Amino acid sequence: MNIWHICIFELRRILKIRSVVLNLFILPLLLIFILGTALSSTMGTADDVIPDSVRVGIIHLSTESGGGSDSLNQALDTFVHSPAVAEMVKVQDFKTEEEAVHSLRTGKLDFAVMIPSDFEENVMRGKEARLQWIRGKDNTLNTLGETLFTRFTDEWNRQMAMTRVLGPEVIAAMSSSSKSGAESSTSITVVNPGKTGTAYSASQYYAASMLAMFMLYSGMTTSTSLFGERDNRTLIRLQAAPIGNGVIFAGKIAGNSLLAFLQATTIILMTSWFYGVDWGTHPWYIVLTCVGITLASMTLGVIVALICKTTASASATIQGIIIAMTFISGGFRPIPIDFVQRLSEFTVNHWALQSFLRMMLDAPVGEIVYSILMLGVVCAVLLLISGLIYRKAGYRYE
Incomplete structure (x- = not known):
């Protein structure tokens, strides 16, 4: 008897358990379908996400509040009427905050900007000056409005700082030598990550996250299998055979690793055929990522199995770890x-x-490789920990 015999026997034994087949093969496909369908409206599709135009209300400073308010209002008007910004915002002027708030509540505005009374005073003192936002009902439009007008305040603070250091004469000479200076300062480009014209859908996102999570659950079958030999007192019989504990241990790990690969293959093919999930054009990187997840799953199962005293505590521990990691990672x-x-x-x-997501977005190979390498680093740490624990505790009947 060698590692291969133990591996095949372990795989056949696990596949006969109906609950394992249900939890590792059928349940992830159901979750991907449910989450991908229910949350499809909250994520992008394969088309570019082009932001809608934002109806912005601007509450201007009164000319009585300070001598420099006219220049500030003029700069703000120049900014919002520049070609790049004018395509994304529709501006309305207001004299009071109450009028703007009323328009937001009635749906006539999406976002409002109010210039604080101490805006220019903070600029002249060298402090950071910011505009005040009055947000509307749409978070996406609020984010777009904040991004655009934060760009304006950053540029205004920069120009004021240059004026204080170089003097107004130098700045005036620089402005006259570059007629397009004002326009270039408002050039804003909106792009998506990865390949232009692509964005992952909800089905793609949850196919990737559920694949990672349920492959880690293969580690729970590993710990259950290791405990099963102890609880059923069959480990003593195996140890009586002319094979070492290392062979028994490695055979079980190999069998559960094959189970994880079979699980990954099933999920990837089924989601591609029935749900239309596009996994990208890098199949070997997908295989390499699955190898990393499998290694992490097996080492995690070994660590828990060698530390915990009972099957129930091991199952609860590994489930808690997997769910916590999935939640923290945004799965x-x-x-x-x-x-x-x-x-x-x-x-x-x-x-x-x-x-997985970078492969789906057809991102540069360097970004994909970086993510896989970092996954390898995490796996290496888990492998080191499991090796140290196995060397100390071993796999034997106690």
Whole structure:
């Protein structure tokens, strides 16, 4: 008896368990269908996401509030009427905040900008000056409005800083030598990541995230299998055979690894055929990513199996770890929080998901390889930890 015999026996034994087939093969396909259909309106499709024009209300400063307010209002008018910005915003002028708020509530405006009374005073003192936003009902249009007018304040602060350092004469000479200076300062381009003209759909996103999550569940079958030999007292019989513990252990790991690859192949092919999921044009990178997830799954199952004392505690532990990593990495829903996004970079799911999405978007090969390498780093750390624990605890009946 060698590793290959144990591997095939392990694979055949697992595939006879109906609950395993249901949880690892059928359940992920159902979740991908449900999530992809229910949340299709919240994510992009294969077309470019072109933002709608935003109806913006601008509450101008009164000329009585300061001598420099006319120049500020003039600069703001120049900005919003420049060709690049005028395509995205429709501007209306207001004298009071109450009028703008009323228009927002009645749906006549999408977004409003109010110039604080101390705006130019902060600029003259060298402080950072910002406009005040009055947000509407559409978060997407709010984000677009904030981005555009933040661009204006950044440019205004930069020009004021240059005026203080170089003097108004130098700035005037620079402006007269470049007639297109004002227009170039408002040039804004909106593009999508990856290949121009592509964006992943909800089905693609959840196909990638559920594939990563359920491949990790193969590690739970590994820990259950390792505990099963102990609980059924068959490990003593195996150890009585003329084979070492390492062969038994490696055979079980190999069998569950084949199960993970079979699972990945099924999910990828079924989602491609029935759900129309486009996995990109890099099949070998997909295989390499699946190898990394499989390695992480097996090492995670080994770590939990060697640390926990019972099957129930091992199953609960590994399920908690997988769900936590999936949640943090945005597998259920993208989380736009910087701390959570930084924390997700330490998880298997994050780099697996990024690898799949970048392949789907046909991103540059360097970006795909980077994600796969980072996945390999996480796997290497898990492999090192599992090796140290196995060397100390071993796989034996206690």
